[in-house]
Amino acid sequence: MTTTTRLPAISAYPMPVAAELPPNRIDWEVDPDRAVLLVHDMQNHFVRAFPSGASPLTELVDGIDALTRRCRALGVPVVYSAQPGGQSPEQRGLQLDMWGAGVGSGGDDAAIVDALAPREGDVSLVKWRYNAFHRTELADLLAGWGRDQLVITGIYAHIGCLMTAADAFMRDVQAFLVADAVADFSREEHDTALRYAAGRCARVTTVDTLLDSLPL
Numbered sequence: 001m002t003t004t005t006r007l008p009a010i011s012a013y014p015m016p017v018a019a020e021l022p023p024n025r026i027d028w029e030v031d032p033d034r035a036v037l038l039v040h041d042m043q044n045h046f047v048r049a050f051p052s053g054a055s056p057l058t059e060l061v062d063g064i065d066a067l068t069r070r071c072r073a074l075g076v077p078v079v080y081s082a083q084p085g086g087q088s089p090e091q092r093g094l095q096l097d098m099w100g101a102g103v104g105s106g107g108d109d110a111a112i113v114d115a116l117a118p119r120e121g122d123v124s125l126v127k128w129r130y131n132a133f134h135r136t137e138l139a140d141l142l143a144g145w146g147r148d149q150l151v152i153t154g155i156y157a158h159i160g161c162l163m164t165a166a167d168a169f170m171r172d173v174q175a176f177l178v179a180d181a182v183a184d185f186s187r188e189e190h191d192t193a194l195r196y197a198a199g200r201c202a203r204v205t206t207v208d209t210l211l212d213s214l215p216l
Contacts, residue, residue: 006100007046012054013187016179018206022191022198028149028174030205030213036147037071039064039080040132040154040161040182042116045102045109047155056183056190061115063181063207064153070214072119077145079138080118081127081154085110091128131163133171142173149174151210152202153181158193169201177202178210 042064050057068078086105089096096102103110111117118124125136133139142148150168152161152175161182168175177197184190198204 007049008185010049010051010185012051013056013190015056015059015183016187016190016194018179018209021179021204021206022195024198024203025200026203028176028203030149030151030176030210032071032074032076032214034147034174035071035149035151035176036077036079036142036145037067037151038132038138038153038164039068039078039112039116040152040164041081041083041127041156042112042154043082043103043109044107044111044113045083045085045104047113050183056180059180060155060183061113063178064116066207067151067153067178067181067210068116068119068122070211070216071151072121073216074214076214077141077147078118078122079141080112080122080124081132081136081138081160082110082112082124083127093129095129127160130160131167132160133164133167139171148172149176151176151178153178155183156189157182157184158189158196162193162197165197165202166200175202176210177204178207179204180206 085103128135165175
């Protein structure tokens with residue numbers, strides 16, 4: 001078994017648009033008094049796997065930036081998840097077998113990309129597994145704020161973002177997976193995540209739809 005990081009080479013692909021989204025089973029609407037925005041694992045280590053200056057990365061960063069700005073302006077909490085660099089084999093657990101050593105211990109690998117860096121008042125969580133609820137304070141934060149909606153953005157759509165949406169659903173937290181503010185290894189895997197979420201555990205939506213639902 002090797003412990004080197006094993007991220008796939010990601011090719012550019014077009015970000016989904018509203019007309020391409022799967023049908024939702026539910027019609028939940030985002031409420032700024034109930035919602036929390038999650039920026040999931042937008043760390044240099046993961047983002048560097050995407051072609052710079054191309055889709056889906058350009059839309060991903062722009063969409064998350066627009067949502068964080070709007071949420072901050074409305075008093076909607078913004079929460080960042082990030083995996084620590086230089087994890088020991090014990091900390092890494094079975095992810096070591098599946099993905100290798102993970103985020104490096106040097107440089108700025110573990111940092112959130114500059115364009116989306118947390119601001120004063122945002123909350124940063126240390127995240128250990130796919131699911132942003134697992135071994136973090138996310139559930140306690142939602143409960144403490146009296147909020148029961150989670151808007152999910154970031155990477156990767158079919159891994160951590162989807163697992164977090166499914167866990168939110170099982171906690172009776174309404175999850176919103178933002179189709180053009182998540183990205184994945186490929187368009188096929190991106191679409192797979194959207195289909196599963198829309199049919200099983202979340203409302204799949206877009207940046208523009210959310211901004212319309214969160215007017216200033």
